[in-house]
Amino acid sequence: MDEVTLYHWEPNANSGKPMLALMEKGVPFVSRYTDMLLFDQHKPEYLAINPQGTIPAMTHNGLVLTESTAIMEYVNDRFDGPDLMPADAQDSWRVRWWMKFMDQWLGPSFSMIGWSVFVGPMVRQRDPAELDAAIERIPLPERRVAWRKAISGAFSETEMAESRRRVGLGIAKLEEELGKRPYVGSDQYTLADINIFNSTYSLPLSQPDLAGKDKTPNIMRWLKRVYARDAVKKTWAMGKTDLASRYGLIMAEIEE
Amino acid sequence: MSAVLYHGEPNGASLTVLAALAESGVTIECRHIDLLAGERHALSGVTESIALDLGIEGEGPVLMVDGEAMTESVFLAQYFDEAAGGAGLQPADAYARWEMMMWCRQITERLSPAAALLGNMANAQDAIAAIPADAFGALASSIVSDDLRERWQDLHDGKIDAAQIADSEAKVAAAVERCEKQLADGRDWLMGSFSIADLVTYSWLAGMQTLQAAAFADASHTQAWLARVAARPSVQAALAKATVPEPLRAWAPGPEINRWG
Numbered sequence: 001m002d003e004v005t006l007y008h009w010e011p012n013a014n015s016g017k018p019m020l021a022l023m024e025k026g027v028p029f030v031s032r033y034t035d036m037l038l039f040d041q042h043k044p045e046y047l048a049i050n051p052q053g054t055i056p057a058m059t060h061n062g063l064v065l066t067e068s069t070a071i072m073e074y075v076n077d078r079f080d081g082p083d084l085m086p087a088d089a090q091d092s093w094r095v096r097w098w099m100k101f102m103d104q105w106l107g108p109s110f111s112m113i114g115w116s117v118f119v120g121p122m123v124r125q126r127d128p129a130e131l132d133a134a135i136e137r138i139p140l141p142e143r144r145v146a147w148r149k150a151i152s153g154a155f156s157e158t159e160m161a162e163s164r165r166r167v168g169l170g171i172a173k174l175e176e177e178l179g180k181r182p183y184v185g186s187d188q189y190t191l192a193d194i195n196i197f198n199s200t201y202s203l204p205l206s207q208p209d210l211a212g213k214d215k216t217p218n219i220m221r222w223l224k225r226v227y228a229r230d231a232v233k234k235t236w237a238m239g240k241t242d243l244a245s246r247y248g249l250i251m252a253e254i255e256e
Numbered sequence: 257m258s259a260v261l262y263h264g265e266p267n268g269a270s271l272t273v274l275a276a277l278a279e280s281g282v283t284i285e286c287r288h289i290d291l292l293a294g295e296r297h298a299l300s301g302v303t304e305s306i307a308l309d310l311g312i313e314g315e316g317p318v319l320m321v322d323g324e325a326m327t328e329s330v331f332l333a334q335y336f337d338e339a340a341g342g343a344g345l346q347p348a349d350a351y352a353r354w355e356m357m358m359w360c361r362q363i364t365e366r367l368s369p370a371a372a373l374l375g376n377m378a379n380a381q382d383a384i385a386a387i388p389a390d391a392f393g394a395l396a397s398s399i400v401s402d403d404l405r406e407r408w409q410d411l412h413d414g415k416i417d418a419a420q421i422a423d424s425e426a427k428v429a430a431a432v433e434r435c436e437k438q439l440a441d442g443r444d445w446l447m448g449s450f451s452i453a454d455l456v457t458y459s460w461l462a463g464m465q466t467l468q469a470a471a472f473a474d475a476s477h478t479q480a481w482l483a484r485v486a487a488r489p490s491v492q493a494a495l496a497k498a499t500v501p502e503p504l505r506a507w508a509p510g511p512e513i514n515r516w517g
Contacts, residue, residue, distance in 0.1 A: 063351055065351075065354055066358075067358060067361070070354050070357050070358055070361070071354075073353070073354065073357060074350050074351065074353070074354040077350035077353060077354075078350035078351075089335050089338040089339045090321060090324070090326070090335070092334070092335070092338060093326055093331050093332070093334070093335045096328070096331045096334065097307050097311075097326075097327070097328055097331055100312060100328060100331070101310065101312070104312050104365065104514075105310070105312055142514070165402070169310075173306055173310065176306070177306070
C-alpha cells in the first residue's frame with residue numbers, strides 16, 4: 001500500500017503543483033498543511049523531513065522528495081492514472097521548456113510582487129523580535145535574504161520594475177502560446193498547465209491591466225477550461241486563506 | 257521532419273547537447289555557428305521563436321525542428337533520449353529520475369551561470385570588447401531577451417563585479433565538493449549509471465579545471481570521473497567538432513545569476 005504525505009501551504013504557486021498533480025492522478029495522500037506565514041517550514045519537525053526548509057515536500061513509502069516541479073514529474077512517472085506528459089518527444093520538450101520558463105524566469109517575478117503586496121504585509125504585523133528569530137532559523141542563506149526583503153518591503157525599485165517587466169512580457173507570451181494550442185505546450189492537459197495555472201489563476205484580479213477578457217482572451221479561455229476540472233475544484237477547496245477565496249471571485253467573472 | 261542542430265564550440269551547453277546526440281544514436285545534421293559573432297540571433301527559417309528569444313541558458317545550442325527553435329541543453333538531451341525510444345540517458349526508476357533532474361537543476365541553476373561568468377571573463381571578454389561599436393550595436397539589437405543583451409553589454413563594457421566573481425568561484429568550488437561527495441562510494445557515474453547528469457556536469461566543470469585549479473586540488477574522485485567522461489566516445493565525438501584548438505576555453509554569455517541569490 002502506498003503511503004503518500006504532502007507537506008504544503010495554500011493551493012497556490014509551488015505548493016499547489018504537487019497537490020494538483022496528485023489529485024489529477026487520483027493518488028490518495030495525507031495532507032499536512034504547513035503554514036508559511038507562521039514559518040512552519042523552518043520548525044525542527046519539518047526540517048527533519050526537508051532540511052532545506054522549503055515547501056512543498058512529499059514523502060512516499062519512506063522516500064523524501066522536494067522541489068515542486070520535480071515532485072510533479074515523479075508523481076506522473078510513478079503512479080497510475082492519466083498521463084500528464086505528452087507522448088510526443090517534441091511536445092514533452094515544450095512542456096519542460098515552459099515549466100523552466102515559469103520556475104526560473106517568470107515565477108520569481110510573480111512571487112516578488114506577490115510577497116510585496118500579500119505575504120510581507122501579513123507577516124509584518126507580528127512581533128519584530130519573533131520575526132527576526134524566525135528568519136534566523138531559515139537554513140538557506142538566499143531565502144533569509146528574500147524573507148528579510150519581503151518583510152521589510154525592501155525590494156528595490158529596480159528589482160520591482162524588472163519583475164513588472166517580466167510579468168508583462170510573460171503574460172503576453174502566454175497569451176500568444178495559448179492562441180496556438182488549447183493547452184500550454186501541447187494539445188493535452190499536462191504538468192505545464194498545472195505549473196502555470198498555479199501562478200496565473202488569479203491574474204484577472206491581480207493584474208487587471210495586463211490580463212482579462214478583452215486583453216487576453218486566450219488565457220481566459222484556458223483558465224476557464226482548467227478551472228472546470230474536478231481536480232482543480234477539489235484542490236482549491238483545501239485552501240484556508242484569502243488566496244483560495246480569489247478562486248470563487250474569478251470563477252464568477254469567467255462565468256459572466 | 258526537417259531538423260538541424262546549431263551549436264557553438266563544444267563547451268558548456270553545446271557540449272552537453274552534442275554529446276547527448278552522439279549517445280542517443282539519433283542522426284541530425286549539426287551546423288557550427290559562431291556564437292560570439294551573434295550568429296545564434298540571425299538564424300533563418302524560424303517560425304516558432306520563443307525558446308530562442310527567451311531561453312534561460314543564454315548562448316546555448318538551438319535545435320530547429322520544422323521551424324520551431326528548441327533550446328535548453330538538459331531538455332534537448334532528454335528529447336534525443338526520448339526520440340531514440342530510450343537511449344539509456346535517463347534512469348528508468350521514477351525516484352532515480354527525480355534525483356537526476358534535481359542534480360541537473362542544481363548544475364544549471366548554480367554551476368552554469370557561475371562557470372559562464374568566469375569563463376567569459378577569462379576567455380571571451382576581450383573578443384566581445386573588441387567588437388567595433390557599430391557592429392556591436394547591430395548584434396545587441398538582434399538579441400530579443402533584455403537580460404541576455406545586458407550580459408553581452410556588461411562584457412562589452414568590461415564591467416567587473418567583484419562580488420559576483422567571488423560568488424561564482426564559491427559556486428564552482430561547491431559543485432566540485434558536491435561531485436566529490438557523490439562519487440565517494442566509488443561509483444563510476446554521478447547517478448550510478450551513466451546519465452544526462454554526467455554530461456551536463458562535465459560540460460560546465462571541465463573548463464573550470466584550468467581556471468579554478470585550486471577547487472580541484474583535493475578532489476581525486478572528481479578528477480578521475482572527469483577523465484572517465486572525457487574518454488567516452490560521445491564526448492570525444494563532440495569535442496572533435498571544435499574549430500579551435502582548446503574548445504574548453506571557448507565561452508559565450510551564459511545564464512543569468514539567480515536573481516534571488
